[in-house]
Amino acid sequence: MTVWGNGLAIQPTVSNGGQFGAPRGQGRTHAGADFIGYSELRAIEPGRVTFAGVLTPAAGVSVAIDLPSKIDGHIVTIVRMHIKEGSLRVSKGSHVVAGQLIGLMGDSGNAQGKCDHVEVRFFRNGALQKTVDPVSWIARRIGGRPAVLSSDQRVAKAFVNGRTAPTRQAPIRGSLARGITGTFNGFTRGERVEGNDIWFRGAFTGLWFWSGAFTSTSTQGLAQV
Numbered sequence: 001m002t003v004w005g006n007g008l009a010i011q012p013t014v015s016n017g018g019q020f021g022a023p024r025g026q027g028r029t030h031a032g033a034d035f036i037g038y039s040e041l042r043a044i045e046p047g048r049v050t051f052a053g054v055l056t057p058a059a060g061v062s063v064a065i066d067l068p069s070k071i072d073g074h075i076v077t078i079v080r081m082h083i084k085e086g087s088l089r090v091s092k093g094s095h096v097v098a099g100q101l102i103g104l105m106g107d108s109g110n111a112q113g114k115c116d117h118v119e120v121r122f123f124r125n126g127a128l129q130k131t132v133d134p135v136s137w138i139a140r141r142i143g144g145r146p147a148v149l150s151s152d153q154r155v156a157k158a159f160v161n162g163r164t165a166p167t168r169q170a171p172i173r174g175s176l177a178r179g180i181t182g183t184f185n186g187f188t189r190g191e192r193v194e195g196n197d198i199w200f201r202g203a204f205t206g207l208w209f210w211s212g213a214f215t216s217t218s219t220q221g222l223a224q225v
């Protein structure tokens with residue numbers, strides 16, 4: 001069973017700027033999603049607690065739970081950060097069921113206000129392989145039909161304009177410079193253009209970028225939107 005961090009099948013709100021992939025300065029991006037609007041943090045999946053305490057000064061009080069079985073050969077770990085000091089209800093080695101109370105929402109570490117930072121990490125041979133958008137990942141595990149199935153990162157091989165719709169006639173609202181990695185959560189087919197007519201939608205900007213300007217035009221990992 002899978003639930004959202006509030007213990008329900010109803011998706012909680014993600015804070016402004018708390019989306020997965022949102023820029024965090026110095027080329028870094030937000031590796032999780034910051035959910036708000038509830039106080040009891042509940043286990044999203046069953047599993048074994050592999051960490052409970054202060055993970056790093058930035059993360060603050062955190063809990064890591066490993067899912068009972070591998071997914072695509074990866075150990076999947078769900079990490080929660082910024083938990084209220086003194087509120088932990090689990091300890092390292094505990095086994096939890098989905099929906100079990102693990103602590104209270106707080107702002108420990110470098111949180112900008114109270115939030116439930118949820119991070120979904122995939123490990124292989126002890127090495128972190130990737131983190132994925134918790135919103136689409138949890139929605140899929142619950143069995144709902146998220147508007148967007150997944151996100152993926154692409155590197156711009158040229159300057160690329162971000163447009164408000166998947167057509168070159170649409171207004172430009174931003175751009176990505178060459179070598180910049182963008183996070184995209186879907187594609188569509190816009191106008192017919194020479195060679196390639198796929199457009200990628202920016203995961204947190206909502207802008208459309210023509211795929212011909214990226215090192216990969218593959219649509220693997222992206223949802224048709």
Ligand SMILES: [Zn+2]
Binds near residue numbers: 033
């Ligand atoms: Zn966060």
